[in-house]
Amino acid sequence: MKTINMRIITLSVFLVLYISLLQAQDSTQIVIFPDQLHELRSGSFVKNSLDRSKYFTTMGTLTGTRYTDSQWEIMKPTRSLGPHLSKIDKNYEDDELIKDKVKEVTQNQISFLQEGFKSNQDFKWAIAGISRTYPSWMRKSGDVYDAVKNEYFELAALQVNAWLDELELNNVPLPTWYTVQNEPKQSWDITDIGEFHKVMANAIQKKHKDVQVFGPCWAWTFPGKDLVVWQKFYADFISATQNALSGYDLHTYSKGYWAYDSINYKGNRNNMTKKQNHPSLFKGMYNGNSAVYDFGTLESQLNMVQAVQNTLYGGGPKPIIISEYGRQSISPQFGPWENDFKFFLYMTTVIRQMMLYMDQPEVQLAVPFILSHSDFGYAPNRGQAVYNLENDPNNKKHSITPFLQFYEYFKDVKGERLYYEEKTTQKTFSNYEVLRDGQFIYLVAHYGKTIGEFSLNLDVTLDGLDTDNITGMGIKRLKWEGEYPEPHNNKNFDGNLVIDSEYQSLTTLNNIIIDGEETVIIKIETESSIKPTSKVLEEAFYANGYLNKVPKNTPHNVQFNLTEAPKNAQRCFVDIGLSMKEGMKDSPAFNFNGQYLGKILDYQHTRGITYYNAVERVELPVSLLRQGKNTLILTFGENVSDNDIYVVSAKLIIQTKQ
Incomplete structure (x- = not known):
């Protein structure tokens, strides 16, 4: 009997351990302060x-020609490509002749x-130039077929300005954001493309001051070995533009490599050594996937761009x-997708990136690559579309994809920010x-x-807040149920894909279980609108310096300059962008304004990330802040990596209560 009991106990322990290994559980508490507003600030940008x-x-333009219902208010097409000016031949090279030809x-x-914008005069939209924006005789050939020849930079700007003139004359709102070139070829010389962006920006902003000129929206600029990709395509590019651009346009696609076939949509063979055995991007970044933006690398890139600009x-x-973002390497590239799980995978990446952009004061627009409707002649059954239309420009019949439910799911997400911890x-x-x-x-x-x-x-x-209120x-x-x-x-x-259209009643706000890659919206109704009594302000200050290789056991100085002594500061953090293969095995040592703080960075979650590149937030003693120079010294010992x-x-975050 004793032996049997011991076996039962042993079996029970084994089952508990087995179940815990099958599904590990994290625990967290969100404390919401209903009477405290929350404001994020960076320079002149406020959210x-x-x-x-x-x-x-969504991707697309308010042309008004193929839309099928009134749903566009919750997902208006905001970003397009153009204008198409390739029909202008070399006989119109003269300045005045080319204006008439543009018309x-x-x-x-x-x-x-005109039709699309007639009832949307205040709508903000973005557009990016493409190879067909510039006639072939203006462009180079071969690998850089989209590169405008240096001698035609001024003429290309004149051409685009003439198109903007036509918009104004025809009562079409000018684009808020004009990106010089959509995903330019990376073989285009950095000095030349920087100069092209500078010429375009100066010419357009001189004539159309309300049009902000952006660039470069490169494709596939993951950090690369020794961060050489970010150095070339961001640091060197920003240097070459000589501060002429209004701002910067990024494309941020993660790649999954699970729904990944040996032959791609162009008929070329894919590198199958990249294929992952699980659909999770979280799992993939610990398993050699170098193309995951979602869990830290994206924030690192955003901060890096501002650090370069500041320096x-x-x-x-x-x-x-962010004029395009989403998830690539979901085969087939142009659809149709065979099951709803592929829609779910795409949604999870969009949600993660979108929620990060919501918290970045500098981000003014973020457009996921989800087409408002599939295009005639271009992937009529594409997966990343709200509506799939017939491959006939005169046929408005359409089918609905799960992305319509996706946008409807978030229809309540609006309002003032509340402070939470x-x-x-x-x-x-x-x-x-x-x-x-x-x-x-x-x-x-x-x-x-996962x-x-x-x-x-x-x-x-x-x-x-009293529970009686x-x-x-x-x-x-929004989740996936069952097997994939x-x-x-x-x-x-x-x-099956679950996207609730209605709220299910909750009896408690405790022990709410959220599955891996699930998104929930919790709605709390109070007796009346709560009047704010205070505001928590979080203000960011970037340090000079970027992409620095740091020797081990050598103090690395980071300086933040505060023009005013922080008043009413209640907390202080530093956001450090770090990069190293396989993550950290130990924390670096921190010294702030002369006081040694020790190894205070929580590094455990970074261990084993194959191409670790992320931002880590560390709280610093607020009492050590001072007006003027604030110096953070990081020392990476031998055991760190x-x-x-x-x-x-590096970015300093100061939190004050007002």
Whole structure:
């Protein structure tokens, strides 16, 4: 009997351990302060509410010709390509002749825009030049077929200005953001492309001051070995433009390599050594995937761009737009997608990146690569589209994809930002937004860890709010239930995409379980709208210096210059961008303004990330802040990493209560 009991106990322990290994659980608490507003500030950029028009967008233009219903208010097409001026032949090289020719070749384009914008005069939109914006005789050939020849820089600017003139004459709102070239070829000489952007920016802004000129929106600029890609395509490019651009345009696609076929859409053979055995990007970054932006590298890139700008030119940060982002290496590239799981994969990356952009004051626009509708002649059944249309320009019949539900799911996400704090003992790789809209408080939470292997136990606390003042609580979920397809194009499997259209009632805000890669929206209704009593301001200050390789055991100085002594500062953080293969095995030592703080960086979550490049936030003693120079000294000991160590950027965050 004793032996049997011991076996039962042993078996029970084994089962508990086995279940815990199958699905590990994180725990966290979100404390919301309903009467405290939250403002994020960086230089002249401020975010204290959520402007839906910056994030809930689609690819396309308001041409008004093929739209099928009134849903566009929750997902307006905001970014397009053009203008198409390639029909201008070399006989019109003369300045005055080319203006007349622009009018002729864009007549149809302008009429489409007139129709779309006639009831949207205040709508902000973005457009990026393409190879067809510049006639072939202006451009080089071969690998850089989109590169404008240096002798035609001025003429190319004149051409685009003539098109902007036509928009004005025809009562079409000018684009808020004009990007000089969409995804230029990386073989284009950096000095030349920088000069081209400078000429275009100076010419356009001289004549059309309300049009902001951006660049470079390169494709596939992951950091690269020794960060050489970021050095060339951002630091060197920003230097070459000589501060002429209004701001910077980025394309930020992660690559999955799970739904990845041996032959790509062009008929070329893919490098199958990159293929992943699991769909999770979180798991992939620990398994050799160098193309994951979602869990830190994206924030590192955004901060790096501002660090370069600050170091080279000063004067504060510049605006950023993300004119394309999403998830690539989901086969087939142009669709159709065989199952809803592929839509789910794309949605998870869009959610993670979108929620980061919401928290970046400098980001003025973020457009996921989700087409408002598939294009005639160009992937009529594309996966990344809200509507799939018939491959016939005169046929408006359409089918709906899960992306319509995706946009509808977030329709309540708006309002003023509320201050909140996450209290946890470990990094959960989660994203949060807390908003107040009248008497409703919304918490948006996304848990990024591996689907099917992790879950998050979330407790929500409303500080200072009596439970009697809460009149209702509900939750909506966007998640995957059941098994995922194996292989990726399987149509018959026991799993489905869940996107709740209505809130399910909650009886408590404790022990809310969120599965891996799930997104929830928690809605809390109060008896009446709560009046704010204070505001928590978080202000960012960038240090000079970027992409620095740091020798081990050698103090690395980072300096922040504060023109004024911080008043009413209650907390202080530093956001350090770090890069090294395989992550950290130990914390660097911190010294701030002469006081040794020790090894205070939580590094455990970085261990084993193959191409670790991320931003880590470390709290510093607020009492050590001073007016003028504030010096942070980092020392990386031998045990931190066996590989080269880089400090990508540094940003001081000062939190004050007003």
